[in-house]
Amino acid sequence: MMELVDTPDIKVITGVRRSGKSKLMEALAKKILEQQLDANIIHINYNLTDFESLMDYRALESYVEDHYAPEHRNYLLVDEVQMCESFEKAINSLHAREKYSIFVTGSNAFLQSSDLATLFVGRTYEIPVYPFSFSEYLEYYPSQNIYSSLTGYIAEGGMAGSFLYKTEEQKRRYINSEVLNALVVRDIVSKYKVKNEQLLHALIDYLMDNVGNLTSLRSIADTLRSNRTKADHKTIGKYVDALCKAFAFYRIRRYDIRGKRYLRSEDKYYLVDQGFRFARLGTKNMDYGRVLENIVAIELLRRGYEAYVGVLYKKEIDFVAIKQGEKLYIQVANDISEERTFEREVSPLLAIKDAYPKILIARTYQPEYQHEGIRIVDAAEWLSRAIPQK
Structure with missing residues (x-):
């Protein structure tokens, strides 16, 4: 964010509710003042x-203009901008004046990645924010044993607000009731005028229970109908899209490695933070391999990769990760101590004949080693590496 403070774009901070966007904005204001003592920061x-008198876009623009300081660098920071009616009119007008460096956050159902170009006529730069990574979790809970810490992170997740609660039950109640139900679901119901909230909750449970599984909208509808939940694939499609736009889930498409083309038949859906799954479903149908795969998927996005599910000769590679011409092939497993499991996991990687790096991430509890050119990396070690800084 500090690298972007003096760019002319409208900087839009996106991410799931309670992932720390407002706290990040506070930290940004403090950092700017540390580096520019005479900066004029208008923080709403x-x-x-x-600021309840600024609920109309005209009032918002007038307030900002009244607080403009001609002799200083002016920064406009607006939290929960969607609470101002027709906010985009004020932000676009202020941006056109070319006097402010603008940062905004908002409820994700109302301020979505796909809508930014439509909402803001001027240039936008999206800054995605995720719940705490494992490396950030280790900063919060310093430990000499990162392997046991990963066990804690798998269950607790990275929703930092839950860290303030003392018991497991309190943490789960906060994540499920205060974040998922009270904020994420409420936003979706309000934005999309959802009529069947029971179906939305059933869909959330289904997607949580099937993270990492190939899924089609028809298969979801069929499963829910078999459980006596009225559903059709068109409605399911709308609700899934809404959950993804609210950053509760991320859709990962399939990629044909040999044919170098994207496949549309089935996708995978990953939860923004595995803590939601534990809070809502507990250990029901627990599959630690799938949960670890979910963590790796979000970590790849956090590190700036495009992530796809790889398909080669009817074999599936968990992830094809691409960034600036760099490509990685990644398999994820919880336990590869048995030879049969190990061979099953490396087999799809060995079938790939190009020269791009291949990695198997698992809970090995030992230093990295190689097997026929494939890097075998402990999950805690790989996840604990912070995103490289410039």
Whole structure:
């Protein structure tokens, strides 16, 4: 964010509810003042009643213009911008004046990645924010044993607000009731005028229970109908799209490695944070391999990769990760101590004949080693590596 403070774009901070966007905005204001003592920061947080008179876009623009300081660098930071009616008119007008560096956050159902170009006529730069990574979790909970820490992270997740609660039950109640139900679901119901909230909750449970499984909209509808939940694939498609736009889930498409083309038949859906799954479903149908795969999927996105499910000769590679011409092939497993399991996991990677790096990430509890050119990396070691800084 500091690298972008003086760019002319409208900087839009996106991410699931309670992932720390507002706290990040506070930290940004503090950092700017540390580096520019005379900076003029206009910080509007619609969560505070101090700004309830600015609920109309005209009032918002007038307030900002009244606080403009001609002799200083001016920064406009707006939290929960969607609470201002027709906010995009004010932001577009202020951006056109070319006097402010603008950062905004908002409820994701109302401020979606796919809608940014439509909402804001000027240039936008999206800054995605995720729940705490494992490396950030280790900063919060310092430990000499990263292997046992990963066990804790798998269950607890990275929703930092839950860290303030003392018991497991309190943490789960916060994540499920206060974040998922009270915020994410409420936003979706409000934005899309969802009529069947029971179906939405059943869909959430299904997607959580099937992270990492190939899924089609028809198969979801068929399964829910078999459980006596009225559903059709068109409605399911709308609800799935809404959950992805709210950053609760991420859709990962399939990629034909040999044919170098994208496949449309089935996709995989990964949960933004595995803590939601434990809070809502507990250990029901627990598959630690799938949960670890979910963590790796989100970590790849966090590190700036495009992630796809690889398909080669009817074999599946968990991830094809691409960034700036760099490509990685990744398999994820919880336990590869048995030879049969190990061979099953490396087999798809060995079938790939190009020269791009191939990695098997698993809970090996030992230093990295190689097998026929494939890097075998412990999951805790790989996840604990912070995103490289410039």
